[in-house]
Amino acid sequence: MSFNFSTPSEPSLKGGKAFVTLLKRDLTLALRSPGQTLNPMAFYLMVASLFPMGITPNPQTLAQLAGGIVWIGALLAVLLSLDSLFKSDSDDGSLDQLLLSPHPLPLLVLAKVTAHWLTTGVALIVMAPVLALMLHLPAHAFSALCLSLLLGTPLMSLVGAIGAALTVKVQRGGVLLTLLSMPLYIPVLIFGTGAVRAAMDGLPYFGHLLWLAALLVLALCLAPLAIAASLRILVDS
Amino acid sequence: MSSTLIKKWFHSIASPRGFYQFSGRLMPWLAAITGLLMVTGLVWGLLFTPPDYLQGNSYRIIFIHVPVAFLASAAYVMMAAAGAVTLIWRIKLADVLLKAAAPVGASFCFLALVTGAIWGKPTWGTWWIWDARLTSVLILLFLYFGVIALRGAIASEHSASKACAVLTLVGVVNIPIIKFSVQWWNTLHQGATLTLTEKPSMAPEMLYPLLISIAGFYLFFLLVLLLRMRTEILNRERRTQWVQTLTGNGLEK
Numbered sequence: 001m002s003f004n005f006s007t008p009s010e011p012s013l014k015g016g017k018a019f020v021t022l023l024k025r026d027l028t029l030a031l032r033s034p035g036q037t038l039n040p041m042a043f044y045l046m047v048a049s050l051f052p053m054g055i056t057p058n059p060q061t062l063a064q065l066a067g068g069i070v071w072i073g074a075l076l077a078v079l080l081s082l083d084s085l086f087k088s089d090s091d092d093g094s095l096d097q098l099l100l101s102p103h104p105l106p107l108l109v110l111a112k113v114t115a116h117w118l119t120t121g122v123a124l125i126v127m128a129p130v131l132a133l134m135l136h137l138p139a140h141a142f143s144a145l146c147l148s149l150l151l152g153t154p155l156m157s158l159v160g161a162i163g164a165a166l167t168v169k170v171q172r173g174g175v176l177l178t179l180l181s182m183p184l185y186i187p188v189l190i191f192g193t194g195a196v197r198a199a200m201d202g203l204p205y206f207g208h209l210l211w212l213a214a215l216l217v218l219a220l221c222l223a224p225l226a227i228a229a230s231l232r233i234l235v236d237s
Numbered sequence: 238m239s240s241t242l243i244k245k246w247f248h249s250i251a252s253p254r255g256f257y258q259f260s261g262r263l264m265p266w267l268a269a270i271t272g273l274l275m276v277t278g279l280v281w282g283l284l285f286t287p288p289d290y291l292q293g294n295s296y297r298i299i300f301i302h303v304p305v306a307f308l309a310s311a312a313y314v315m316m317a318a319a320g321a322v323t324l325i326w327r328i329k330l331a332d333v334l335l336k337a338a339a340p341v342g343a344s345f346c347f348l349a350l351v352t353g354a355i356w357g358k359p360t361w362g363t364w365w366i367w368d369a370r371l372t373s374v375l376i377l378l379f380l381y382f383g384v385i386a387l388r389g390a391i392a393s394e395h396s397a398s399k400a401c402a403v404l405t406l407v408g409v410v411n412i413p414i415i416k417f418s419v420q421w422w423n424t425l426h427q428g429a430t431l432t433l434t435e436k437p438s439m440a441p442e443m444l445y446p447l448l449i450s451i452a453g454f455y456l457f458f459l460l461v462l463l464l465r466m467r468t469e470i471l472n473r474e475r476r477t478q479w480v481q482t483l484t485g486n487g488l489e490k
Binding site: 170 | 372379396399400401406410
């Protein structure tokens with residue numbers, strides 16, 4: 001799909017417009033090939049249903065594990081979907097167009113990551129209560145689960161996009177992407193599941209959420225720079 | 238005048254050839270001091286220190302565990318610094334260092350986990366526990382694996398060097414988490430054994446061999462690192478005249 005960026009002679013205030021254009025383009029692409037959005041969701045559902053079959057269908061045990069299962073499922077689904085974040089753009093050459101555009105590259109990659117989160121992360125958050133219900137998570141922990149995922153999924157998109165950018169030119173980079181991103185996801189996972197566990201025990205979970213929010217702000221500031229740098233490195237070669 | 242001399246010296250050292258020659262002269266001395274310190278620290282620590290009043294003889298593993306654990310994270314910080322130098326000043330030697338240090342750092346990290354497990358069995362009654370410090374060191378090992386794997390996956394040496402630099406810099410976020418995990422989360426692992434700002438709580442007869450052992454392990458790390466860097470330099474510069482002359486390949490023709 002073609003898209004039109006302003007030429008260098010135009011005033012550079014159009015960065016915001018480029019952001020919106022790119023976001024719209026990625027969302028349109030996702031809408032036209034719904035598999036990209038639906039596959040991670042189906043994967044999410046399947047991973048979550050493996051646990052009752054693999055460990056125990058006992059509601060008490062499942063309730064204990066539910067928070068962690070929903071979080072790990074979300075983490076794996078995000079990882080799965082990240083592989084294609086820059087791949088198709090790299091294959092059809094539009095990634096080179098992005099790199100050549102006069103607009104700041106960190107802003108453009110932020111648009112791509114935002115589109116990724118809107119198509120994957122939001123779907124995972126919407127599905128999470130359903131899975132939590134299937135896994136007998138106590139009702140009073142639902143809000144903690146949803147809020148932690150609300151902060152955690154954009155964080156995972158941002159951090160994982162660094163790995164996706166680093167592996168964009170690597171043949172069969174999916175496993176490598178997992179290897180690079182997983183260590184960076186672990187703090188997110190710890191605070192996310194920590195919030196759910198605290199809520200289950202009737203303890204305040206706001207602290208965990210604040211940690212996630214702090215990490216999200218940090219990632220919002222630094223990850224686009226790292227993603228842009230990684231893309232430039234690999235495409236320059 | 239002296240500043241230009243230092244600049245000149247620095248430029249000659251930072252070039253692969255200058256570094257190779259300089260490290261070659263340094264090597265025998267470094268090896269001798271490393272051997273001396275490691276033997277002194279380990280023999281003193283393992284054989285001649287008194288047993289701990291609480292942990293008996295099992296505490297003696299600190300003479301290996303503490304230096305190795307220090308180095309596991311210090312090596313990563315050093316790699317991140319080298320990554321920054323690679324990206325900012327594009328000094329080739331920094332990337333040689335980053336590449337050479339990754340497997341060494343990973344092995345120290347692995348050793349820290351293994352010696353920790355050996356220490357954990359008699360003191361905590363378990364080989365492994367999902368304690369904050371242990372888990373974060375395990376993540377550090379995964380970070381090392383990531384850097385090594387990324388290096389292996391990218392064919393172009395130029396892109397691999399920069400990609401690894403970016404990845405190490407991103408991963409360095411984990412280092413403060415490891416450092417403060419013992420203070421932030423009140424878990425099984427004991428607090429820091431040594432801190433720079435406070436008076437050591439250890440008895441001097443245990444402290445001195447520990448300090449000597451730490452210095453020995455640091456130098457050992459440096460020695461292995463230099464060896465690996467020298468090999469890497471020879472490999473990268475194999476087509477240049479000076480390496481051809483050095484290895485005798487050029488003379489045959």
